[in-house]
Structure formats: structure tokens, C-alpha cells
Amino acid sequence: MADAEAEIKIPKTYKAVVYDKPGTISTKVVELETPEPGMGEVLINLTHSGVCHSDLGIMTNSWPALPYPTPAGQVGGHEGVGKVVKLGPGCERSGVKVGARVGVKWVASICDNCAACREGHDANCFKQKISGYHHPGTFAQYLISSASYVTPIPACLPSQLAAPFLCAGLTAYSALRKSGARAGDQIAILGSGGGLGHIAVQLATRGMGLRVVAVDAESKRGISVASGAEAFVAHTAPDVVGAVRGASDGGVGVRAVLVLAGADAAYDGAVGMLRFGGRVVCVGVPEGEGKPVRGCVPVSVVARELSVVGCAVGGRREADEVLGFAARGVVEVRVREERMEGLTGVFEEMERGMLEGRVVLSLE
Ligand SMILES: [Zn+2]
Numbered sequence: 001m002a003d004a005e006a007e008i009k010i011p012k013t014y015k016a017v018v019y020d021k022p023g024t025i026s027t028k029v030v031e032l033e034t035p036e037p038g039m040g041e042v043l044i045n046l047t048h049s050g051v052c053h054s055d056l057g058i059m060t061n062s063w064p065a066l067p068y069p070t071p072a073g074q075v076g077g078h079e080g081v082g083k084v085v086k087l088g089p090g091c092e093r094s095g096v097k098v099g100a101r102v103g104v105k106w107v108a109s110i111c112d113n114c115a116a117c118r119e120g121h122d123a124n125c126f127k128q129k130i131s132g133y134h135h136p137g138t139f140a141q142y143l144i145s146s147a148s149y150v151t152p153i154p155a156c157l158p159s160q161l162a163a164p165f166l167c168a169g170l171t172a173y174s175a176l177r178k179s180g181a182r183a184g185d186q187i188a189i190l191g192s193g194g195g196l197g198h199i200a201v202q203l204a205t206r207g208m209g210l211r212v213v214a215v216d217a218e219s220k221r222g223i224s225v226a227s228g229a230e231a232f233v234a235h236t237a238p239d240v241v242g243a244v245r246g247a248s249d250g251g252v253g254v255r256a257v258l259v260l261a262g263a264d265a266a267y268d269g270a271v272g273m274l275r276f277g278g279r280v281v282c283v284g285v286p287e288g289e290g291k292p293v294r295g296c297v298p299v300s301v302v303a304r305e306l307s308v309v310g311c312a313v314g315g316r317r318e319a320d321e322v323l324g325f326a327a328r329g330v331v332e333v334r335v336r337e338e339r340m341e342g343l344t345g346v347f348e349e350m351e352r353g354m355l356e357g358r359v360v361l362s363l364e
């Protein structure tokens with residue numbers, strides 16, 4: 001181990017992208033001092049980081065669920081891939097070695113001891129720390145992370161293709177599992193052409209044997225259908241709910257609706273698309289408080305035995321599983337590589353809803 005460490009040169013400073021004017025869309029590339037890993041921590045030399053819609057929410061302070069405003073100088077990002085270059089004390093039990101390629105997720109670290117952790121719901125840990133919010137995030141060449149909570153990256157998977165699975169892929173997979181849908185079932189995916197959406201459609205259709213009615217902007221029809229959707233409905237259609245039901249077998253509605261779009265309008269139609277016994281999985285977070293899910297009233301929930309569940313991100317076991325799908329080539333994530341200097345422009349496109357697939361920053 002000492003030899004491996006000796007071979008790796010760690011610079012005194014490194015480049016990172018920070019939010020220089022939180023509350024607005026603005027980022028800046030800065031030079032920071034390389035930190036030392038503490039107890040149970042590793043230092044990672046990141047090569048790639050995905051750019052997620054949640055980063056936009058953190059930068060613009062638009063999520064009331066996160067308790068304090070983002071400070072200027074915060075390094076954002078939570079889909080990082082890189083190589084471990086140094087171990088802090090007490091990392092032995094984690095099994096992580098210098099030179100290993102690992103991923104950093106939205107949840108940067110957990111306590112491993114609260115009720116959620118003990119039930120295996122580590123993504124809901126009461127004491128979780130969030131990458132790019134509580135901790136410096138992955139828009140940086142170097143990063144400290146918890147040795148026991150990094151995700152191993154399969155050897156055959158290139159880093160730029162692995163990065164989107166650490167939040168988008170993980171969340172899509174977890175949402176599909178939480179939908180309760182089984183092979184052969186029809187589901188609707190609202191926001192099917194975005195970073196999260198196009199992975200969700202592929203995992204659903206090619207990985208889990210589900211049939212997908214995709215809903216998004218007309219411009220996202222191509223990517224949605226190429227991802228495996230058997231029907232596409234533009235969200236600007238005069239009767240989106242009717243069109244989704246019309247695409248379902250017998251017109252009775254779909255088994256589950258994944259709401260990936262962070263828009264109240266997407267939630268408005270979700271319950272109406274369900275068949276009896278159906279389930280809405282809430283994933284996208286609208287700005288501000290968000291409105292109640294329309295149609296979610298006792299009379300229809302009881303009579304049609306509906307359910308509404310939430311999905312924040314997936315846990316570490318689901319992270320391993322979804323990277324397995326990626327390594328087996330089940331999902332072809334559509335990636336556009338950008339440099340650190342281009343991040344502000346990426347967020348501007350994201351806010352306008354113009355991004356297809358996933359943008360990944362190259363950090364080298
Ligand atoms: Zn994310």
C-alpha cells in the first residue's frame with residue numbers, strides 16, 4: 001500500500017467549480033488547497049462528475065427542504081468518479097484500497113446506526129451528509145469521502161459513463177423498484193427524456209421487462225422512443241391523462257407512474273393515469289413547497305386502492321445493482337462531456353429544460 005501511495009503524486013492545490021453567487025445561476029473555477037483525509041476517510045482524484053438538476057436547486061436556493069442557504073464558495077456536484085489516492089487512518093475495514101476506482105453519490109456519508117440505517121434504508125439516514133451541500137461536492141479534481149460509503153466502479157465501465165449512475169441511474173432504479181411494477185406491467189414515466197428519464201426508460205424496458213408510456217416535451221420524443229418506450233405523449237397534448245390511459249391495455253390506466261419531472265403540472269395528472277391498485281412514485285421536486293398531488297383524496301385512494309410513495313435516492317445496495325446493469329450494457333446513457341469552465345452555461349440550458357441525456361464534466 002505504501003508503494004502504491006508513493007507512486008501517486010498529490011498536488012498541493014487543485015481546481016474546483018464553486019457557486020460564487022448562490023441564489024443565481026453562476027459558477028466559477030477556483031484553486032483550492034488539497035485536504036488530508038481524516039479518520040475513515042479517503043482522498044479521491046476525481047476525473048468525471050455528472051451534472052444533476054438537484055445541483056441547480058442547491059445553487060439557486062430553491063429547495064426549502066434543505067435547511068440553510070447555500071454559502072458562496074460551495075463546491076457543488078454529487079455524481080463523481082475517480083481514483084482513491086490516499087487513505088486516512090482507520091480505513092482498513094472498508095476494504096477500499098489506493099488505486100481503486102470509486103463513485104461518490106448524493107448521500108456522501110451515513111451514520112450506519114440510526115433506525116433508517118439499521119433497516120437498510122441508508123439513503124434515508126437521519127444524519128446523512130449531502131455531497132455538494134454539507135460537504136464539498138464532485139465538481140472538483142480532489143475530494144474527501146467516507147471510505148465505507150463510496151461505490152466501487154466495475155472495471156469494464158468507463159468513468160464518464162459510470163458517473164450518471166451515481167445519482168440519476170441510482171434514483172431511476174430505486175424508483176422503479178419502489179413502483180412495485182413487475183415484468184409485463186405498463187408504467188408511465190413523466191420526464192422521460194432527461195438525464196434521469198432516459199436511464200429510467202431503458203432500465204424499465206431492457207432491464208426489468210416493463211412497458212413504458214413516455215411523457216415529456218415533444219423535442220424529447222426521439223430519445224424517449226430510442227430508450228425503449230412503446231408509446232410517447234407530449235406533455236403539451238390537450239389531454240395528457242386521456243392519452244396515457246388510451247395507450248394502456250384496455251384503456252384502464254397504467255400500473256405505476258414515475259414523476260421524474262420537478263413540476264407541479266406533472267403531478268397534476270399522475271393519479272388520473274393509474275389503473276386500480278396503481279401507484280404514483282414521486283421523485284421530481286418542484287421549486288418551493290410544491291402543491292398537493294391532485295386526485296389524491298380518500299374517496300379515490302380507497303375505492304381504487306391507490307398508493308403514493310416517495311423516492312429520494314437509492315441506497316448503497318441499489319447503487320451496486322444499477323452499476324451492474326450499466327456494466328452489462330443494459331443501459332446506454334447519453335452523455336455530453338463539458339469542461340469545468342462551461343458549467344454555468346450547462347445550468348442555464350438545464351433551467352430552460354433544453355438538456356437531453358446527461359452532461360458530465362471532465363475534470364482532468
Ligand atoms: Zn442528483
Ligand SMILES: [Zn+2]
Pocket residue numbers: 110111112113114115116117118124125126127128
Ligand atoms: Zn443513519
